[in-house]
Amino acid sequence: MDNKARLKLEHITKEFPGTKALSNVGFDVMKGEVHALVGENGAGKSTLVSIIAGVQQPDEGQMFFDGVEIVHHSTLDAQKVGIGLVHQELSLCSHLNIGENIFLGRLPKNMLGVIDYEKLYFESKKLLEMFNSDLAPTEKISDLNVAQRQMVEILKALSYNCKLLILDEPTSSLTDRETKELFKIIRQLKDKGTSIIYISHRLAEIQEICDRISVLRDGHYIKTVNVKDVDVNQVVNMMVGRNIEFLYPPKSTQVAEELLRVENVTSKGIFENINFSLYQGEILGFSGLVGAGRTEVMKAICGIDKKNKGEIYFKKNKIEIKDYKQAIEHGIVYMTEDRKHEGLFLHMNIKHNITAAVLRKLSKSITLDAKKEEDLSSEYVKILDIKTPSVNQECGSLSGGNQQKVLFAKWLAAKPKILIVDEPTRGIDVNVKTEIYKLLRKLSNDGIGVIVITSELPEAIGICDRVVVMHEGVITGIVQGEQINEQCIMKYAANVC
Ligand SMILES: Nc1ncnc2c1ncn2[C@@H]1O[C@H](COP(=O)(O)OP(=O)(O)OP(=O)(O)O)[C@@H](O)[C@H]1O
Ligand SMILES: [Mg+2]
Incomplete structure (x- = not known):
């Protein structure tokens, strides 16, 4: 040098x-x-x-x-x-x-x-x-x-x-x-x-x-x-500036009824015959190399992208999801990996972003209840420790990690029954990562179905109770317990089993 x-x-x-x-x-x-x-x-x-x-x-x-x-x-x-x-x-x-x-x-x-x-x-x-x-x-x-x-x-x-x-x-x-x-x-x-x-x-x-x-x-x-x-x-x-301990929260101890079942969901040329279930009390991971089709599968389940065939069941009842609005009505939300283009309105303030998915709930006849909007967004700013002087701050002016937290707040405010998060800790520091893992575990313990798409193996291994592994548009393996380890997941991800 x-x-x-x-x-x-x-x-x-x-x-x-x-x-x-x-x-x-x-x-x-x-x-x-x-x-x-x-x-x-x-x-x-x-x-x-x-x-x-x-x-x-x-x-x-x-x-x-x-x-x-x-x-x-x-x-x-x-x-x-x-x-x-x-x-x-x-x-x-x-x-x-x-x-x-x-x-x-x-x-x-x-x-x-x-x-x-x-x-x-x-x-x-x-x-x-x-x-x-x-x-x-x-x-x-x-x-x-x-x-x-x-x-x-x-x-x-x-x-x-x-x-x-x-x-x-x-x-x-x-x-x-x-x-x-x-x-x-x-x-x-x-x-x-x-x-x-x-x-x-x-x-x-x-x-x-x-x-x-x-x-x-x-x-x-x-x-x-x-x-x-x-x-x-x-x-x-x-x-x-102080000693912190980085820990994954304990894994699930009790798995209850089936919340979501996906059968034969297919989008020609992108992914095929996707079958899996999500149970109450578990965090279900989706692993694989970038390009394996995980994001595409979730978007199709939520009606954001079209699917050619396949059925979706919520608590054993078949549900119709033609577009994303219908998915949200069923309580199924998808938190994007691409917060800039799909997730947030960067030119709008934090308050409007956090409440964007629940506007109807905050409305008084045709006008918005400004106080409720302020309170709800302030509550999430506090829960997620979003660093900002005020909820009226423009979202684009927040640091990258804090923008990610706003995205989280937006979907948590929608009180989902099933929360699908795509690369949830991208750009997030170690301290907040621990908080997000704890939060996901808490949501899962509270009965919300949690699906996490992650490309980071330590994250999949650390927080998931079961991991679905995909390779080029098909599910190559579903692992749980001792099998959730690097070798096993990578084998399925590269499809060399
Ligand atoms: N244009 C702006 N207007 C107002 N505040 C801003 C603006 N740009 C940055 N800030 C504030 O300055 C502080 C530093 O932000 P910065 O983006 O530099 O953080 P960072 O270290 O890059 O964080 P991260 O790891 O989350 O990306 C933050 O509190 C942020 O909200
Ligand atoms: Mg930054």
């Missing part, structure tokens, strides 16, 4: 109405260093990197890049000096294709000023190949899953030839294989002298790929340590 600072931050301070997001933050990022930035949800990580990348301006403080002071007025200024940022929240144009997104705003043109698609696709293909991806540059963003979209975002940042690449939770929706590819690229970039700021809640990853860690807590800089000098517990304790 070169011992010169590529980026030097001094006294960075940023205040939003009601929140001091950053107070006097300063540390260095060296050349060729992978520098982790960690902290609980709302600690100020995304705000800090958005200042470094010119998305926002600091109220106070200075930044130096290769020894020269930099003041960004826009992201363009940051790109010019060689700073690229991959946002936590994906921000691609879904109606454009991969190549167009990567080169948006600087599409190659030929002598006549017409877009040179040949060059565009050639350059994009090169980038995709770096990632070992077999996607075509002409593939439309709207046809990609979250993981693939994430990858395009990363390629876009890389395409700027940057000297400092900032990745804000890059792996929260990547598969293990894609994460490995990303790490390979990070190592290549590091060897070339590129510096990387790496934000993640996955501390094991940080231990694997990073050289040093800087810790933020409530907008304050705590300290920077060498990865090899600390263990995961020490990092967690620096983040939260």
